[in-house]
Amino acid sequence: MGRENSLDLHEARLSASFVMTEKLHKFHDECIMPHLQVGAPSGAPLMKNAIQLLTDDHKKIKSLLEELANTSTRAVKKRAQLLDEVATMLKIHTTIEEEIFYPAFKQAGNKDDAKTYFEAMEEHRAAGELVLPxxxxxxxxxxxxxxxxxxxxELVVHHADEEEEGMFKRAKSIFDKAALDALGERMQARKAQMLGE
Structure with a gap:
C-alpha cells in the first residue's frame, strides 16, 4: 500500500471517529426518541413494545447496510462513516436482544422456541464476531x-426477516401485551445506558 493510500485510510478513520458522537446523537434521535410517545394520562412517556422497537431497529439497520453496500470504492470517507454507524447500531441491537429479549423468549417458550433462540444467537455470532470484524x-x-x-x-437482512416472520410472531402468542411492553421498556433503558444517557 502506498503512503498516499495509507494516509487516506488514516484520514478516513480519523474523520469517522470524530463524527461518532454525531452518529450516536443521530441514533438517539432516530432510534430512541421515536419510541417515546408523550401524552399518556399521567404525562409519562409510553414506550413501544419489544417487537415494535426491534422491528424499527431492523428497518434502520437494513437501510444503512443497503447504503453501505451501494457505495463505490472511491467513497472512502462515506464507507468509514457508514460502517461505524452500522457497527454501533448492531452492537446496541444485538446486546438488547441477547441480554433481554432472547432469554425471555427462551424461558417462556417450548423446545422449538429454544432451538430458535440458539439459531438466532449463532447468527449474531456469525455477523458480529466473523463478518463485521x-x-x-x-x-x-x-x-x-x-x-x-x-x-x-445479506446475513443481517436474512436474520432480521427470519426473526420478524418467526420469532416475533411466536413471541406475540407467548407474551401478553403487558409482558411485551415491559420487555420494550427494559430494552429501551438498556439502549439509553449504552448510549451513556
Missing part, C-alpha cells in the same frame, strides 16, 4: 470491502 479490517477503497459489505447485508 473482517469488514472493519478491510481497506474501504477495495473491492474486497464491497464484497464483505454485501455479505454482511
Amino acid at each position: 473482517d469488514l472493519m479490517g478491510t481497506k474501504p477503497d477495495s473491492e474486497q470491502f464491497s464484497g464483505r459489505a454485501k455479505v454482511l447485508k
Whole structure:
C-alpha cells in the first residue's frame, strides 16, 4: 500500500471517529426518541413494545447496510462513516436482544422456541464476531470491502426477516401485551445506558 493510500485510510478513520458522537446523537434521535410517545394520562412517556422497537431497529439497520453496500470504492470517507454507524447500531441491537429479549423468549417458550433462540444467537455470532470484524479490517477503497459489505447485508437482512416472520410472531402468542411492553421498556433503558444517557 502506498503512503498516499495509507494516509487516506488514516484520514478516513480519523474523520469517522470524530463524527461518532454525531452518529450516536443521530441514533438517539432516530432510534430512541421515536419510541417515546408523550401524552399518556399521567404525562409519562409510553414506550413501544419489544417487537415494535426491534422491528424499527431492523428497518434502520437494513437501510444503512443497503447504503453501505451501494457505495463505490472511491467513497472512502462515506464507507468509514457508514460502517461505524452500522457497527454501533448492531452492537446496541444485538446486546438488547441477547441480554433481554432472547432469554425471555427462551424461558417462556417450548423446545422449538429454544432451538430458535440458539439459531438466532449463532447468527449474531456469525455477523458480529466473523463478518463485521473482517469488514472493519478491510481497506474501504477495495473491492474486497464491497464484497464483505454485501455479505454482511445479506446475513443481517436474512436474520432480521427470519426473526420478524418467526420469532416475533411466536413471541406475540407467548407474551401478553403487558409482558411485551415491559420487555420494550427494559430494552429501551438498556439502549439509553449504552448510549451513556
